[in-house]
Amino acid sequence: MYVHPTTKFKDRSTPRSAEANEQIRAETSAKIVEHALALFSKHGYDRTTIAMIATSAGVSQGLMYRYFDSKAALLRAIFAQSMADVRASMAAAAEGQTPRERIELLIRVSFEILRDHREFWRLSYGVRMQAAVLKELGPRVGAWTTEIKKTLAAFLRDADIDDPDVEAAILFALIDGVSQHYVLDPSGYPLYPVIEQIVDRYATPQSS
Amino acid sequence: MYVHPTTKFKDRSTPRSAEANEQIRAETSAKIVEHALALFSKHGYDRTTIAMIATSAGVSQGLMYRYFDSKAALLRAIFAQSMADVRASMAAAAEGQTPRERIELLIRVSFEILRDHREFWRLSYGVRMQAAVLKELGPRVGAWTTEIKKTLAAFLRDADIDDPDVEAAILFALIDGVSQHYVLDPSGYPLYPVIEQIVDRYATPQSS
Amino acid sequence: MYVHPTTKFKDRSTPRSAEANEQIRAETSAKIVEHALALFSKHGYDRTTIAMIATSAGVSQGLMYRYFDSKAALLRAIFAQSMADVRASMAAAAEGQTPRERIELLIRVSFEILRDHREFWRLSYGVRMQAAVLKELGPRVGAWTTEIKKTLAAFLRDADIDDPDVEAAILFALIDGVSQHYVLDPSGYPLYPVIEQIVDRYATPQSS
Amino acid sequence: MYVHPTTKFKDRSTPRSAEANEQIRAETSAKIVEHALALFSKHGYDRTTIAMIATSAGVSQGLMYRYFDSKAALLRAIFAQSMADVRASMAAAAEGQTPRERIELLIRVSFEILRDHREFWRLSYGVRMQAAVLKELGPRVGAWTTEIKKTLAAFLRDADIDDPDVEAAILFALIDGVSQHYVLDPSGYPLYPVIEQIVDRYATPQSS
DNA sequence: TATGAATGAGCCTTCATTCAT
């Protein structure tokens, strides 16, 4: 295993350097987030205990609170990070040249994001119907869905599709539904044929 | 003047007849289920306490355990009942004369069920991603989804639609996605135009 | 042991009567308060755990929370009750015929209260310097001391004593100091001779 | 620009001399004691955390344990130091020429000490009733009170005052009571008039 | 049938203390 030279020959009785600490913090924080996400995703937020997360991540319970103020704060951190990822990926869809291309990109990108963040989406879907948990997440998460739907409607409007609002509602529901069914049973779901069908239907020039 | 509920219309000194008892049981049970469903739907299963349900239903906590062995049993009862409702409604779809008609009926019936059991669906969607809760629900609920998808695929196959399995996956996902978005914001969702669009797409003879 | 007739020959399968419940609640509540006071008094508020109180009172920890919303609420309840007792006793001092008599009564009554509520005073003295705990107690407890001092000053003014405010400060401090020393070591403190001396000094007609 | 504190004025490459080390130790120790006392006094011993002290003193939590073995040890150190101060000041009272003068000195010195060590007295009064904390403080603090009372009684006996033990109890209680009321509200308390009254009463030749 | 007091396990969180550097 590779050991960074600067950390190797250090004076034994000197406090860790600021950078070393920063790295430790980043790693531990990431580890906690990772395991918390996996467990939240699998068992649901309420059914996941801090003890489970700590054990899974291989740290003490107490340590969690040096990184996150509370269980809810940990959840918020997970959402903040994943939402940033998603937003970044979504932005790529706007790069398409033609309206149709943008729609196609959006659809494809959505499912790529899904594939790469399966656990996050599971968590997100699990939490979506629980008002109490959503409140702990803050208003930004609630507004997020609306944001996506608006982007979608704009794209469809650009593509001169009839009834763009209704179509956006349908397409968004479709993506969401497929995502959930996939996430519920990734190995049993025919994701790729489904994607192609959807692309074919929404992004191919002849009217639907 | 306050009258203790149990002493209100019931003559304490006369033993109740067996039928009267049975009727009371049925009524109380229904009342508990009804209020439990409303609360589970609103706050989520884990965030709803037995105390909340008891208060809401106007019975004591202890009494709840004469009707349901546990909180999980109560959830199971709710699912059993709602699933029976759903199955019954779904069966009606099979009555359609032509394959296309059957598909149309299935779609329309699905959304009727949705409209009539909003709370149940909210609960169901909230619980769906939580492995721990699902286990408490027993295997029958898990199998349910598969069952619906199979019915759907059979209908599509009968209607000679290409790739019926993929199409079933898509249609089911679509129905599910629309249902969720509707349930999340019933008053803001254009449910009826969406239904017509879907019917138009899947149940009208010329290829989509 | 005496058993109340109405509770003796009851139908086994009937819920407890409202009065029976009320009595149980009153007894249990009193038991909790009593043991909590003893422990708070002995170990201090912060060092007394809910577990200690529950064990001492012979109830479960959970039960405490059916009677008091929190540990702080329990403390507040103790203060509310004891303060009411004290106020009632203090009112008796106003019954004295002459100013001197009123002062004498006040002094004697103060130490009677002290004797009867040793534990409460210990607790009160222990908590007095801890801003954080006082805040949890609410503003009424803080105002209490001021109230007593004012009563005292009024009495001394009526008795035509020079510098009544300074004298009130002194007399109050004296009573407080004696109370604390007594409470710290009840069996080793010469309380009664001290009381007589104080009465003699403040309540005997010739000017001090 | 931010400069890391430890690297500020210290040349890392030159080993510090023994005296320099000792001076640093003394300074750091004093700093910790000072901030700990302020916080203990303000929030109470139990409500003050090691983290609060470390932050306030500008040192790391770990470092505190190089100076004091435990939180209790820190408290002990504070008491030891303040008690030494007090004892020294008290000794000055014995220098008085006549018995009356010694009593007057004792009274005046007591309140000087009070004024100079307000925080310590607050802490001391806050901790006095908490058996659990007192035990951690060790037996010497408990004996201290007795010691003061004995000195007082001896002085009063020398001054040929009747019932010197009872009078000592009273005078000590009075000083203690005044001290507490003053410490509870330094700016609102008429300390100086009160002192003069007390001196007048106890240290002026004609009988009280 | 019905009530509500009582239990106990478990959860989130805090904090004095230790350890590696």
Added chain:
DNA sequence: GATGAATGAAGGCTCATTCAT
């Protein structure tokens, strides 16, 4: 001498469930 990451043992509180009436 100094730092701060890490630990682990409680502590307050909640809640599904049981029990006596």
